[in-house]
Amino acid sequence: MSLIHQLALTFIKNIGPVLAKSMVAYAGNAENVFLIDPSKLQKVPGIAAKTIQQLDFESALERAHEEAAFIAKNNIDVIFYTDPRYPKRLRACNDAPVLLYAQGKMDLNAQRVISVVGTRKATAYGKDLCKELIEELESYGALVVSGLAYGIDVMAHKESVKLNVPTVGVLGHGLDRLYPAAHRSIADKMLLNGGLLTEFPSGTTPDRENFPARNRIVAGMADATIVVEAGIKGGALITAEIANSYNRDVFAFPGRVNDEFSEGCNYLIRHHKAGLLTSAADLAYTLGWEKDTKKSKKPNQLMLAMDLTADERLIMDVLRQNASIAIDELTLKIGMPVSLLSMNLLNLEMQGFIRSLPGKAYCIS
Incomplete structure (x- = not known):
């Protein structure tokens, strides 16, 4: 299937992802959408005759060639919605993007994917919660998704990088820039085990209207969305609402009733829009997760020889x-x-070398 036609599909004016995918389903593939008689597209459910008359395939194809040159020059990957690499959880959402632009080394279909969101004005309480959450998620082998914004988002990414937990930042603009620019250093580190993802082509600026669209990807990619700390208004609550609309699990850490940036979390919990979360163990219990044994930190023989007494070695x-x-x-x-x-x-x-069993028995951890 032609990359140019896949790209061009997203540049057709007045055609969003739902209609675009319907057109592909009718035509058979993206290339055929541009080859068949436009009048036949009137049979596509949801498309109006006026929309057909205004289709400008020539401009869309021209813009697609420009974008193809940009992605080739900058080593950007394009993942069409029919590609097996496209996040399957997101694909199940009706309004999922037609394609995604990606940079880095990421498995968007990891066995476990968690979105972590929160206020841009994180308090010490929220930052500590976020840090502890990522530390606990490390043992479950989860991919951590967030929006690379100030506050809780970037804290989740930084802690993931620190612990070598794969993490993906979903952007509200094209990959020809980074917003906020102050996060360039952490974004570069994320490329080694995770990366950056967006539905927006180059030249797209980080305008306010782009972020709700970005948030639907954050919510749609994950098994569950965790709101660490949030006010009553803002992107974190929008993401939680979107996750609820997708029938995905939502969790929130509670806070003191008078704290401004716990007000959103308490609201979600109070109105049964989020489960109360106190640790990653609560999340694992609800989702039926078991710890990734490959991630378990077991003592090696060098540690035994160096750190144990003669009686302990015996x-x-x-x-x-x-x-x-x-x-x-x-x-x-x-x-x-x-x-x-x-x-x-x-x-x-x-020290974690052994564990006790029922009946006063012991075994190696």
């Missing part, structure tokens, strides 16, 4: 030879007094 040697072992049997095998053994077991458990 206990670890016995535990490695058994799937699990009761403390009484462990006492007999090692020949260590129960009081001393119990103290060593507690130390090992606190």
Whole structure:
């Protein structure tokens, strides 16, 4: 399928994503939309005769050639809505973009995707919540999506980069610029494990009307949207409302009743538009997630050799030879007094090397 025609589809005036996809469905592919007699497009549901008369395919194709040159020069990827790489969660939304422009290394169909949104004027409370949330999400192997705005958005991206959690910033403008410009450094780092995504072509400025459209991508891409901290008005609540319209889970951290930037979260919870969230464990429980064992931080042999006492190493040697072992049997095998053994077991458990099981048994973590 021709990239030029895919691009041109988005440059036809008065044709939004819903109609554009209907035209492709009728014609068979994007290229055929420009090849068939325009009068036949009157059979497309929802398209008016006046719209058909005003179609300007020539201008759309001309603009598409300009955009194709830009994306080739700047190593930008174009993901059409029929492409397997297109985010499947977003594709299920009726008003999903026809195509997305992408930069970076991202899996938009990761097993777990979470959107994190909030106020641009984040307080210390909100920043701490956001940091703790990303730290906890790391063990679940989730992709973190946000809007790269000031406040909670950029905090989510920065913490994700710090912990090597894949993160995608959805923009309200073209990839020929970055807004806010102050976030260029973090955006560059995101390209290594995640990246930047937008439906807007080059030359599109970050105008206010673009951001609700951007927010629908943030909401539509994810299994759930988390509102960390938000006032009663603003983009975070718009994103939450959109996520609700898509029948996606929405969660919000509660705050004190008099705090301006917890007012939006409390509103969502009070009106049953968001589930109350206190940690990523609440989210995981609702979504039926289990921790990604590949992400679990297990002690390696070097740590054991360097950090454990002789008694602790002896206990670890016995535990490695058994799937699990009761403390009484462990006492007999090692020949260590129960009081001393119990103290060593507690130390090992606190360090994360072992875990206790029902019946006073232990195993390697």
